[in-house]
Amino acid sequence: MRNKLLCGGVLLLSSLMPVAQVSTPSSTTSLLQDAAQAMTAGKLARAETDLQTVLRTAPDDYLALDLLGVVRVLQHRDVEAEQLFRRAVQKKADFAAAHAHLGLLYLQKGRADDAVPQLRESLRIDSARTDASDALVHTLRDQSKTAAAAGDSGSSLALLREARNYAPDNPDVQFEFGAMALQLSLWQDAIAAFQQTLKLRQNDAVALYSLGRAFLGEWKFEDARQQFARYVEARPDDASGHCALGMTLAALESTQEAREQFERAIVLAPEQTESYFRLGLIELNVKDLDEAATNFRIVLTRASKHAGALSALGRVAFEQKRYSDAIDLLQRAIASDDSLREAHYYLGLTFVRVGRKEEADSQLQIATRLEHDEAQHRRTVLRIQDGEGGDHNSDPKK
Helix, strand or coil, X not given: CCCHHHCHHHHHHHHHHHHCCCCCCHHHHHHXXXXXXXXXXXXXXXXXXXXXXXXXXXXXXXXXXXXXXXHHHHCCCHHHHHHXXXXXXXHXXXXXXHHHHHHHHHHHCCCHHHHHHXXXXXXXXXXXXXXXXXXXXXXXXXXXXXXXXXXXXXXXXXXXXXXXXXXXXXXXXXXXXXXXXXXXXXHHHHHHHHHHHHXXXXXXXXXXXXXXXXXXHCCCHXXXXXXXXXXXXXXXXXXXXXXXXXXXXXXXXXXXXHHHHHHHHHHHCCCCCXXXXXXXXXXXXXXXXXXXXXXHHHHHHHCCCCHHHHHHHHHHHHHCCCHHHXXXXXXXXXXXXXXXXXXXXXXXXXXXXXXXXXXXHHHHHHHHHHHHHHHHHHHHHHHHHCCCCCCCXXXXXX
16 A cells, blocks of 8 residues: 555646746746646656656756656556655755655655655755655654664654654654653653643543653652642543652651542552552551551562562561561562562661671662762763753754
8 A cells, every 4th residue: 555645646736836936947947847737637648758858958857857757656557756856855955845756755665764754854945845754754653662662762762853853743752752761761861752742632641641740750849749739630540640740748747648549549459559559658657557567468469570569668667666577578578579668778778777788788789879860960960951961963954
């Protein structure tokens, strides 16, 4: 099936424009205009006759070469079309239409890597070409998905950043960029993209939720609370929204309101673990150790390797001076997730209490290193968002 991006109507419309804009001999201009009109009417043989007449007297006429290339595309003679578009580009390097048509033809033939430079060049010359911009944005989004599937999140983000530059008013592009930035913990980039998404598509509940997550990453808890509150208003039966709202309320020390949100989430989705875990943390922080332990055990009956619940239950055992149980639980938490700083910290404290100094020192050193790594990661994210090491070549106008 022929690529919709190269449909005859798009090619014809974009090819007609230069004919009236370029100074050519009157007879040539008349023939080119006649050919364009014939193409519009579907009279390809008539158009070809006019264009061949021009090329017999002016074989390097780039307008005629480009229009004949369009005729060849409509005739499904793609090899000849490519040759004609390439000749047009060679004769006039700053002819945007021929670059666009060559790029679109390459896309039709499945040659995206060849198409992208041609489409970029077309837009560099004429940023108003929607045929080139639509095709390029579509291609960049596809390439971004391929990169993400291959685990190359950095390349995926760079491709979406370029697509976003070409299509700043496309809410899908904005959202996809925000989602990838969120995945990479680039909170400021994610916030800006989701805010733009919501300007373009005001009732996008998923963008609201994602914006709340990005604000959480920036520790802007009140901003996050506002987004999750709007999300819950839009989707009152979504347990994840209530849980997220509860998390922000807990961070804002609105403990009772947080409890209410977690409890509502549990009513809506009783099989979940996250809200039980968060309720347990609230009880742990107010030293209601028995209630905290009850919630953590519910989590572990459903997810036996839940590192957070294992660590928190280990902390409960530590607070209750059940050091043997604490060691067992904290070691299981670390086995599940060895990057959990709190588990190393409380395991170190527990070892101190039982007189195992060497093991205590080792765990406390690991906790200190993880805390340093977390701080370093935050600094790295800030540098990336401030432009250091970022993608400086993505502006289509450069």
